[in-house]
Amino acid sequence: MFKDLDPLLHSQLRLSIMSLLISVKEADFSFLKEKTAATAGNLSVQITKLAEADYITVKKTFKDNYPQTSCIITKKGIKAFEQYVETIQAYIKKN
Amino acid sequence: MEPNEKELTQEESLRIIHEMISAAKNDVKADAFIFLLWGWLVFIASIAQFILINMDVEWNSIPWMLMPLGGIITAIYVFRKAKHEKVKTHVSEFLKYTWIAFGAAMAIIMFFHQWGSSQILPIIMTLYGIGLFISGGALKFIPLILGGIFCWLCAIAAFKIDGIYQLLIIAAAVFGGYIVPGYLLQMNNKK
Numbered sequence: 001m002f003k004d005l006d007p008l009l010h011s012q013l014r015l016s017i018m019s020l021l022i023s024v025k026e027a028d029f030s031f032l033k034e035k036t037a038a039t040a041g042n043l044s045v046q047i048t049k050l051a052e053a054d055y056i057t058v059k060k061t062f063k064d065n066y067p068q069t070s071c072i073i074t075k076k077g078i079k080a081f082e083q084y085v086e087t088i089q090a091y092i093k094k095n
Numbered sequence: 096m097e098p099n100e101k102e103l104t105q106e107e108s109l110r111i112i113h114e115m116i117s118a119a120k121n122d123v124k125a126d127a128f129i130f131l132l133w134g135w136l137v138f139i140a141s142i143a144q145f146i147l148i149n150m151d152v153e154w155n156s157i158p159w160m161l162m163p164l165g166g167i168i169t170a171i172y173v174f175r176k177a178k179h180e181k182v183k184t185h186v187s188e189f190l191k192y193t194w195i196a197f198g199a200a201m202a203i204i205m206f207f208h209q210w211g212s213s214q215i216l217p218i219i220m221t222l223y224g225i226g227l228f229i230s231g232g233a234l235k236f237i238p239l240i241l242g243g244i245f246c247w248l249c250a251i252a253a254f255k256i257d258g259i260y261q262l263l264i265i266a267a268a269v270f271g272g273y274i275v276p277g278y279l280l281q282m283n284n285k286k
Contacts, residue, residue: 010103012111019115024184027119031181035118063178085112091105 008053009084013038013046018081021056021073029069047071055080119182125190125234126176127281129169134273136165138266145262186233193233197226216261220250220268227272238279242272
């Protein structure tokens, strides 16, 4: 079961991050942390993994002298997410 | 899949996707402050000019000096809010461009129209209607859609009526198009 699913997306936190980012234009780290209820450390690790796969772009800026990280889903990320949803739907239809 | 993570079932995957998309969607909130600010400023300016004209005051258009003040307050408010914004949604971006387009159209009309034209206020009300109707549709907030339609009806009435009574019509337009939906939006955001 689930052999064809993208292993990068088939994880609770990474799937949560991608689902949030597909719904918005841009989200900062605190928004993702609030919505996923994940720890900062874990969230940071998973964001890095998604960025390394080019599924998301991470922008680091400064706001009021504080560093700010914001994330945007890439075209590759959108395609991977759509593929993941299609695969899940195919499984549901089969069962 | 992480070594310490349990395998997600298809139902769990779908639930996560659904929950997160809903959570992001619920974050779309239009700001009632700007609707109320402009609603009250235009309402006060139009009623004040109507009274001043009836009192035969020469500089009766003075109350419209409130408009640049509104522009400054809006610019400061939007700038400060953008600094603390955690997320940019597609709807919020769409609304931003809609109202920038509205502002640009208003500026062109205000600077280049023929002074003393009786068409200016009905045209402004038509523009109000466009901004409100689009915002209401994007936010799925019926009072704003109705407010936009109300502004268009006021515009039709104002095209038919010349003179100072157009000022009362624009006051009614902003009351029904901005102030009432603005307070309803404020109540809705608090829910």
